[in-house]
Amino acid sequence: MRQTYDLQKESLMSHPVPSAVPRSIPAPVRRGDPGFLGRPEMAEVADGVFAYVQPDGGWCLNNAGLIVSGHRAALVDTAATEARARALRTAVLSLTPTVPQVLINSHSHGDHTFGNFVFPEALVVGHERTRAEVTATGLHLTGLWPDVEWGALEIVPPALTFRDRLTLHIGDKVAEIMHLGIAHTTNDSVIWLPEERVLFTGDVVMNGVTPFCPMGSVAGSLDALAAMRALRPEIVVPGHGPVGRADLFDETEGYLRLLRSLARQGVAEGIDPVSLARQTDLGPYGRWLDAERLVPNLFRAYAEEQGEARGSHVDMGEMFRRMVEYHGGVPTCHA
Numbered sequence: 542m543r544q545t546y547d548l549q550k551e552s553l554m555s556h557p558v559p560s561a562v563p564r565s566i567p568a569p570v571r572r573g574d575p576g577f578l579g580r581p582e583m584a585e586v587a588d589g590v591f592a593y594v595q596p597d598g599g600w601c602l603n604n605a606g607l608i609v610s611g612h613r614a615a616l617v618d619t620a621a622t623e624a625r626a627r628a629l630r631t632a633v634l635s636l637t638p639t640v641p642q643v644l645i646n647s648h649s650h651g652d653h654t655f656g657n658f659v660f661p662e663a664l665v666v667g668h669e670r671t672r673a674e675v676t677a678t679g680l681h682l683t684g685l686w687p688d689v690e691w692g693a694l695e696i697v698p699p700a701l702t703f704r705d706r707l708t709l710h711i712g713d714k715v716a717e718i719m720h721l722g723i724a725h726t727t728n729d730s731v732i733w734l735p736e737e738r739v740l741f742t743g744d745v746v747m748n749g750v751t752p753f754c755p756m757g758s759v760a761g762s763l764d765a766l767a768a769m770r771a772l773r774p775e776i777v778v779p780g781h782g783p784v785g786r787a788d789l790f791d792e793t794e795g796y797l798r799l800l801r802s803l804a805r806q807g808v809a810e811g812i813d814p815v816s817l818a819r820q821t822d823l824g825p826y827g828r829w830l831d832a833e834r835l836v837p838n839l840f841r842a843y844a845e846e847q848g849e850a851r852g853s854h855v856d857m858g859e860m861f862r863r864m865v866e867y868h869g870g871v872p873t874c875h876a
């Protein structure tokens with residue numbers, strides 16, 4: 542971890558750039574590289590702004606972020622297992638003189654929040670429904686993959702909550718934490734650094750990984766994408782997959798629009814979502830990780846097509862079972 546940072550720092554020192562200009566997108570680790578799945582990378586994407594990327598970005602292999610200014614630091618999200626969260630802590634402490642004082646949760650899902658307890662010094666901040674969901678769902682996610690070594694997890698929900706937005710000052714850096722409506726879940730926040738033009742999207746955007754919105758909304762995800770696009774970020778740190786740029790919005794939008802037209806057709810022709818998924822060729826989106834998410838995504842798209850409210854309650858257990866049926870087994874989780 543330290544090595545990655547030092548190497549990058551050296552090359553940056555020989556090519557100084559103004560601090561407000563985003564520096565670089567780290568080269569993505571390629572699938573098939575030795576140790577690919579077990580090798581998270583911390584990379585500086587702008588002055589004092591880091592992305593922590595856990596390849597390959599599939600189920601429960603999420604990204605985190607770190608914002609450092611002077612002796613102040615804020616963390617964006619954690620990791621799914623105790624071991625992964627502790628590895629994140631080690632990576633963070635190799636970069637900052639102090640432990641992060643603030644930890645922002647982009648949403649309630651366990652891959653982003655289970656590691657909160659590994660940062661007891663930090664005030665955990667999140668949307669008010671993030672707190673409610675973290676508290677209500679507890680360790681439910683661990684039951685979907687009982688073979689994963691989750692470690693001795695303790696649930697720590699956000700202690701400071703907000704409804705619409707919050708401005709966080711980290712030394713001389715400013716982070717706008719914004720709820721852009723129901724999208725990937727009912728409680729997503731994006732973290733926007735206007736000076737550095739870096740956007741942490743949480744799971745509303747992924748890179749090379751299939752979007753997942755059964756708990757949120759297809760229409761809401763499209764609205765959130767429009768709002769994020771309007772920010773004109775130069776660096777986009779997705780919730781899963783490699784760091785990218787604003788074209789990630791276009792790719793995500795393309796998938797969501799396909800989803801919506803499929804659901805329109807499915808509802809009109811009276812085909813159930815699993816059957817429709819079986820006869821669908823996803824084209825380029827079929828190469829994304831976790832393509833089986835088509836089934837739960839279609840369930841949500843169908844519900845919206847039939848007038849169901851965004852983020853309305855769904856039986857996730859049932860949806861997961863239908864996805865497993867379509868996939869021919871429980872999808873692999875490398876957490």
Ligand SMILES: [Zn+2]
Pocket residue numbers: 648650725744
């Ligand atoms: Zn998520």
